[in-house]
Amino acid sequence: MNAPEFTLTAGPTMASDRVRAALGSPVLFDYDPVFLERFNDLERKLGVLLHTEKDVVLMQGEAVLGLEAVARGLTTRGTKWLNLVSGVYASWFGDDLRALGAEVVTYEVPFDEALDPEQVRRLLAEHPDVERVSLVHSETPSGIENPLREIGEVVHAHGALLVADVVSAFGGCEVRVDDWHVDLCVAGPQKCLAGPPGMSLVVVGPRAWAAMEANPDAPRGSFLSLLDWKTRWVDSDRTAFLFTPSVSDVNGVAAAVDELIDSGGIDAAIARHELAGRATRAGVKALGLELWAKDERYAANCVTAVRCPEGVTTAQVLAHVREHYGVMLSKGYGVLATRLFRLGHMGPAARSLYPLVAVTALGQGLADLGVEVDVGAGAAAVAATISAGRAAVVS
Numbered sequence: 258m259n260a261p262e263f264t265l266t267a268g269p270t271m272a273s274d275r276v277r278a279a280l281g282s283p284v285l286f287d288y289d290p291v292f293l294e295r296f297n298d299l300e301r302k303l304g305v306l307l308h309t310e311k312d313v314v315l316m317q318g319e320a321v322l323g324l325e326a327v328a329r330g331l332t333t334r335g336t337k338w339l340n341l342v343s344g345v346y347a348s349w350f351g352d353d354l355r356a357l358g359a360e361v362v363t364y365e366v367p368f369d370e371a372l373d374p375e376q377v378r379r380l381l382a383e384h385p386d387v388e389r390v391s392l393v394h395s396e397t398p399s400g401i402e403n404p405l406r407e408i409g410e411v412v413h414a415h416g417a418l419l420v421a422d423v424v425s426a427f428g429g430c431e432v433r434v435d436d437w438h439v440d441l442c443v444a445g446p447q448k449c450l451a452g453p454p455g456m457s458l459v460v461v462g463p464r465a466w467a468a469m470e471a472n473p474d475a476p477r478g479s480f481l482s483l484l485d486w487k488t489r490w491v492d493s494d495r496t497a498f499l500f501t502p503s504v505s506d507v508n509g510v511a512a513a514v515d516e517l518i519d520s521g522g523i524d525a526a527i528a529r530h531e532l533a534g535r536a537t538r539a540g541v542k543a544l545g546l547e548l549w550a551k552d553e554r555y556a557a558n559c560v561t562a563v564r565c566p567e568g569v570t571t572a573q574v575l576a577h578v579r580e581h582y583g584v585m586l587s588k589g590y591g592v593l594a595t596r597l598f599r600l601g602h603m604g605p606a607a608r609s610l611y612p613l614v615a616v617t618a619l620g621q622g623l624a625d626l627g628v629e630v631d632v633g634a635g636a637a638a639v640a641a642t643i644s645a646g647r648a649a650v651v652s
């Protein structure tokens with residue numbers, strides 16, 4: 258089988274020519290001044306895009322490395338966390354915390370709903386000794402976006418540390434780390450930024466550093482150690498790497514960041530993702546299918562989740578669409594695998610008429626398999642929404 262013509266998945270995304278060229282550029286060694294300057298420049302630019310003056314640490318491994326480093330860095334036996342769960346990733350993060358001996362208070366909503374800041378406020382009042390609060394900003398497995406700004410205010414008023422997984426939010430929706438009182442977050446390059454998978458973009462603020470330094474169980478002398486990055490990199494002129502970094506990945510991520518900046522900056526990128534999400538949802542509804550999100554107000558900008566209709570399985574539909582049309586879509590993930598489809602509109606897939614391809618592929622694929630859908634209406638709704646959105650941008 259050939260590679261798909263269109264990768265419209267929930268990540269990793271298609272890579273642009275510029276990112277691909279950067280991935281194939283000469284491997285400069287980590288002690289070369291050109292590479293060092295590129296690495297420092299990437300740290301600075303990421304801080305700007307995330308609206309933060311906190312420390313940016315680029316860990317050399319896919320975002321799960323950053324998330325595990327954070328969980329371990331901030332947890333010893335009995336550390337009290339409030340874990341806010343509206344999807345698969347937050348649920349797994351809670352499992353990790355419990356495995357580390359944390360005492361975890363869980364606030365969970367159904368995975369087709371978003372977290373309610375008022376409930377967070379109530380739970381923090383009920384459990385005043387909570388030291389850390391964790392959440393996933395954008396739950397990619399179900400296309401739900403949580404109100405990080407409002408939750409940030411609530412957690413700040415209480416005084417606990419706020420830890421956010423912004424892996425798929427970064428580049429696709431607003432993330433203002435400092436204004437929203439986020440103490441620590443992990444972003445990923447392979448989602449809305451459309452870089453290569455393989456790095457964890459971690460932001461650590463002073464209160465989070467202090468909490469780690471006070472934690473006897475925080476990893477030290479380890480690939481999982483954020484504290485090693487602090488002592489040997491952040492506090493040491495940022496000139497001597499702890500170990501050879503993933504040079505090609507750094508080049509690819511730097512190219513993705515430069516491309517985002519050159520195509521209008523972070524606000525333009527967010528606007529593209531917002532429009533792509535809106536167009537995709539309009540198309541899905543016009544097909545006659547049901548969105549997974551109970552309320553569109555919290556449907557994510559990065560991916561649209563759609564309930565699988567009766568009579569077919571998600572695996573069957575995805576295989577058909579991949580084989581017949583060369584279009585790669587995603588099914589649900591974890592406990593949601595068989596229940597929903599996901600149409601990704603991240604990075605390049607948020608541009609142009611890519612949402613039209615995703616909606617048409619899903620619609621025609623379902624029609625081929627005998628499900629009654631209105632493919633024409635779906636396509637028309639996507640195109641009209643994009644047309645109106647572009648007109649609003651241009652005028």
Ligand SMILES: *Cc1c(COP(=O)(O)O)cnc(C)c1O
Pocket residue numbers: 268319320321346393395396397398422423424425445448
């Ligand atoms: C993609 C993603 C991660 C990283 O997990 P992988 O399964 O390794 O891609 C973590 N959190 C969220 C919210 C993600 O979307």
